[in-house]
Amino acid sequence: MPVDDLFDYFCQDQVSIGQYVVVPFGNRKLVGVVVAINQKPSIDFKKIKAVIRVDNEVLFDEHLFKLFRFAANYYQYPIGQTIHTALPTRLKRDQNKAKKKAYTYSATPLLTPEYIENIPPRKKKLKLIAETLMKKNLNDMEIKKLLNTPQIIIRELLEKSLIKASEIEPAINRRNSISIELNEDQQSAVNEILSKQSFHPFLIFGITGSGKTEVYMKLIDSYLKNKGQVLVMVPEINLTPQLEKRFEKRFPENKIISLHSHLTDSDRLENWRAAKSGQAQIIIGTRLSVFTPFKNLRGIIIDEEHDGSYKQQDNLRYHARDVAMMRAKLLNIPFILGSATPSLESWALVKLKKLHLLKLTSRAFQDATLPVVRLIQKSNKLTDNYLSEPLLNSIQDRLSKKQQSIIFINRRGYAPVLFCPSCSSNVQCPKCSTSLVVHNKIKKLRCHHCDYQRLIDDSCAQCGNLDLMTLGSGTQRIEEILSNSFPEAKIQRVDRDTMRSKNKLDKLYQDMIQGNIDILVGTQMLSKGHDFANVTLVGIVDADHALFSHDFRASEKFFSQLVQVSGRSGRHKVQGEVIIDTNFGKHPIYSYVQKQDYELFADMELNLRKELNFPPFFSHAVLKMESKSLGLLENFSNFAYELANQLKISDVKINPPTRPYIEKVNLMERAHMFFESKSRIQLNKLLFLLRQNLMQNKLAKKLKWLVDVDPIEF
Numbered sequence: 001m002p003v004d005d006l007f008d009y010f011c012q013d014q015v016s017i018g019q020y021v022v023v024p025f026g027n028r029k030l031v032g033v034v035v036a037i038n039q040k041p042s043i044d045f046k047k048i049k050a051v052i053r054v055d056n057e058v059l060f061d062e063h064l065f066k067l068f069r070f071a072a073n074y075y076q077y078p079i080g081q082t083i084h085t086a087l088p089t090r091l092k093r094d095q096n097k098a099k100k101k102a103y104t105y106s107a108t109p110l111l112t113p114e115y116i117e118n119i120p121p122r123k124k125k126l127k128l129i130a131e132t133l134m135k136k137n138l139n140d141m142e143i144k145k146l147l148n149t150p151q152i153i154i155r156e157l158l159e160k161s162l163i164k165a166s167e168i169e170p171a172i173n174r175r176n177s178i179s180i181e182l183n184e185d186q187q188s189a190v191n192e193i194l195s196k197q198s199f200h201p202f203l204i205f206g207i208t209g210s211g212k213t214e215v216y217m218k219l220i221d222s223y224l225k226n227k228g229q230v231l232v233m234v235p236e237i238n239l240t241p242q243l244e245k246r247f248e249k250r251f252p253e254n255k256i257i258s259l260h261s262h263l264t265d266s267d268r269l270e271n272w273r274a275a276k277s278g279q280a281q282i283i284i285g286t287r288l289s290v291f292t293p294f295k296n297l298r299g300i301i302i303d304e305e306h307d308g309s310y311k312q313q314d315n316l317r318y319h320a321r322d323v324a325m326m327r328a329k330l331l332n333i334p335f336i337l338g339s340a341t342p343s344l345e346s347w348a349l350v351k352l353k354k355l356h357l358l359k360l361t362s363r364a365f366q367d368a369t370l371p372v373v374r375l376i377q378k379s380n381k382l383t384d385n386y387l388s389e390p391l392l393n394s395i396q397d398r399l400s401k402k403q404q405s406i407i408f409i410n411r412r413g414y415a416p417v418l419f420c421p422s423c424s425s426n427v428q429c430p431k432c433s434t435s436l437v438v439h440n441k442i443k444k445l446r447c448h449h450c451d452y453q454r455l456i457d458d459s460c461a462q463c464g465n466l467d468l469m470t471l472g473s474g475t476q477r478i479e480e481i482l483s484n485s486f487p488e489a490k491i492q493r494v495d496r497d498t499m500r501s502k503n504k505l506d507k508l509y510q511d512m513i514q515g516n517i518d519i520l521v522g523t524q525m526l527s528k529g530h531d532f533a534n535v536t537l538v539g540i541v542d543a544d545h546a547l548f549s550h551d552f553r554a555s556e557k558f559f560s561q562l563v564q565v566s567g568r569s570g571r572h573k574v575q576g577e578v579i580i581d582t583n584f585g586k587h588p589i590y591s592y593v594q595k596q597d598y599e600l601f602a603d604m605e606l607n608l609r610k611e612l613n614f615p616p617f618f619s620h621a622v623l624k625m626e627s628k629s630l631g632l633l634e635n636f637s638n639f640a641y642e643l644a645n646q647l648k649i650s651d652v653k654i655n656p657p658t659r660p661y662i663e664k665v666n667l668m669e670r671a672h673m674f675f676e677s678k679s680r681i682q683l684n685k686l687l688f689l690l691r692q693n694l695m696q697n698k699l700a701k702k703l704k705w706l707v708d709v710d711p712i713e714f
Helices: 062-074 079-086 113-117 124-135 140-146 151-159 184-194 212-223 237-250 265-277 287-291 320-331 344-351 389-400 475-485 502-513 544-548 554-566 588-595 598-611 630-647 680-695
Strands: 019-025 028-033 053-058 103-107 163-167 201-206 229-233 256-259 282-285 297-303 335-339 356-360 372-377 404-408 417-420 437-439 444-446 453-455 469-471 491-494 519-522 535-540 577-582 619-627 652-654 668-677 704-709
Touching: 062 079, 062 287, 062 320, 062 680, 079 287, 103 124, 113 124, 124 140, 124 151, 151 163, 184 201, 184 212, 184 356, 201 212, 201 344, 212 229, 212 237, 212 297, 212 335, 229 287, 229 320, 237 256, 237 282, 237 502, 256 265, 282 287, 287 320, 297 320, 320 335, 344 598, 372 389, 372 588, 389 404, 389 475, 389 535, 389 577, 475 491, 475 519, 491 502, 535 554, 544 554, 554 588, 554 598, 577 588, 588 598, 619 630, 619 680, 630 652, 630 668, 630 680, 652 680, 668 680, 680 704
Parallel strands: 201 335, 201 356, 229 282, 229 297, 256 282, 297 335, 372 577, 404 519, 404 535, 491 519, 535 577
Antiparallel strands: 019 028, 019 053, 103 163, 417 469, 437 444, 444 453, 619 668, 619 704, 652 668
C-alpha cells in the first residue's frame, strides 16, 4: 500500500516470514507478504481481520527483506510498495499457478488391440486417440490437431494406466564448451577478482572491444561450482539476445534464463521461480532482476554500468547499480562493474579507493585496434542533405568492399520540427510544452512524451501559410537519404518505432551476422554492447545539439554515447573508422573522443562538478510535483517549500520551486524543488520528515508528487 505502515492480521495457520498470503483489505482481497510474526498488535486484537489464504510458497528470504528496507529508506518509498515492485505480475494478481507444462504421451502394455476393439461405438474420439497412440507417441499440440478438447479423454486413458505422460524438457545444447584464451590484461583481472571470495567491489574499465564479456565468463565458470548462481545485469533488453547466445555456447550444460519486460507474465514467473529454486544458474536481467530471489547467489556482474537505463523513472525510483552493490554487500559476495566509459559516480569511488580498478587496455581480437575518429565540418545550409560528402564516400567504399556501416543519430522520426518560415512558428503538442515530431512513414505528427498523434498539417495554424518546412533530422530522414544515395544497399532502421519486440531484435542480430544488412541506421540502441565483426565504419550525425543541454550530466552522457557507438567499428581484423559530422569540431569533448581518452575527460569533468557542488560530491534529490491545475501546483509547491524550511535540517540547501525544461507533459503542469547536501544522512532525514508531513496534508492528496533521490532526469 502507498503508506509506510505495516498491517496486522490474524492467522491460524503456521506461516513464515516472506510467505505469500491473501488478505481482506476494505472491500477488496489483496496479495500480501508476511514481514513479521508474533509481534504485539498495533491495534485492539478484536479489530484484527483474519488471513483468507496462506500459500505454501515463501517468496523472499531474510536478506532480501534487508534489501527492501534499504531501498525503501534510501529512495523514500513505502516498504509495502517496495516489496510489491519485486513481485512478478502474476503473483500480484494472485495468479500463482506455474506455467502449463508440455507432455508427450505414449502407450503402455495395457493399451492393446483387444482393448481398442472393445471400445463402445459411441466413444469415437476415445478410439481415435487410442488407435493413434498405438502407432506413435503424441505431444499436446499433435493431440489438439486430432481433437479440439482432448483433456477428458487423455485423463481417462491416464487414470486407467493405458498411456503414460512424459514432461517435455527444453533441449539443452550438449556441445563442448567454447572458451577463448585470455590475453594478459584479461587474465590479470580474472585472477585479481577470484582472489577475493567475500564482498569486494571491482570496476573493469576496458576500451570498447577489449573483451569484458570473456572476463565475465571466466568468473562465472568459477562461481557456478557447487551449484552456485550468477546474476548478470544489462541495461536494456536489446543486449540480451547476443549475450544469451554467447553464454549458451560457453556454458552448454547450465540453465540460462533471462528476466526482462519483453517476457510474457507466465514466462517471467517461471524464470523467476527457476532463479529462486536454484534450477537456473545464470540469470541475465535488466534492472528489476536486482530484486530476484536466489538460492545460492555467488556473484553479481553489471555490464555497461554507466547506462542511465539502470535508474527506474517511476514508482520506486531506485538505481539498480547501487541496489546491487548493497545486495552483494549483504550477501558478502564479489561485485563487478564493467564499462568502457564508467559513470562519474563509479570513477569517483575509484579515486576514493572504494572501487578496485582493473584495466583492459587493448582490444581482445588479435591485432584489432581502436578506430580512427575523423571530424568533418558540417554545412550550415537549411537545404543540406544532412550527410557530409566524406561520410557518403566512406559508406560507398564500405559497400564496394562488402563491409557494413552504422549511421548513428540519436533522434527518432523524420524531423523534430515542422516550421513555418512566414511567421517563424512551429507546431506544438496540445498536451505538452514541446514540438510535435514529423513521422513521414505514417504521415503523422507525433509527440514523443505523451504519444499524441495527428495528420501532418497542410498549412500554418498561426498565419495560414501553405509552405511549411521540416527542420532537423531523425532516423527516418537519414534512412530516406541513404536509400536515395545507395538504392542497391540493404538498409535497416533501428529505433523504438521499429524494434518493439525481442523477436525483431533477435532477427536484427542474425541479419547483421549473416550479412543481410549493409547499413544500420539508428538511435542509442546501436551503441550498447553489440559486436558485429564486419562493421568497419560508424557515422555520427547531428550530434551537436547535445553540447548545449540544460542537464549537468549532458557532457558525460554525450561523451559516453560517442565513445560507445564509435566502439562498434573495427572490432576484428579490419581497421575501423568513425566520421563525426559537426559544426563545432574544436569543442573539447570531440578531442577527448578522438583520443578515446576517458580518464582525461573524467578528471576534467569531476573537477568541474566539484566546483559546482554537483554529484558525486554533493547528494541531490528533487521533489517532483504535477497537476492539471497550475494554480494548485503553485500553491502546493510554495507550501512544500515553506514546510521544508520550517523543518530546519542543517547542511541541506533547499532551492525554491522551479519549472522544468518541459513545463507540461500530457496536460500535467510540472514543478520541481531541488535539495542538495554534503551529508547523505542529513538529506535523507529531511526528505523523510518532509514526506511524512506532506502525506498528512489535504492539499497533497489533490495532485501527484514524489521524491526522486539521485535523479538523472529532470
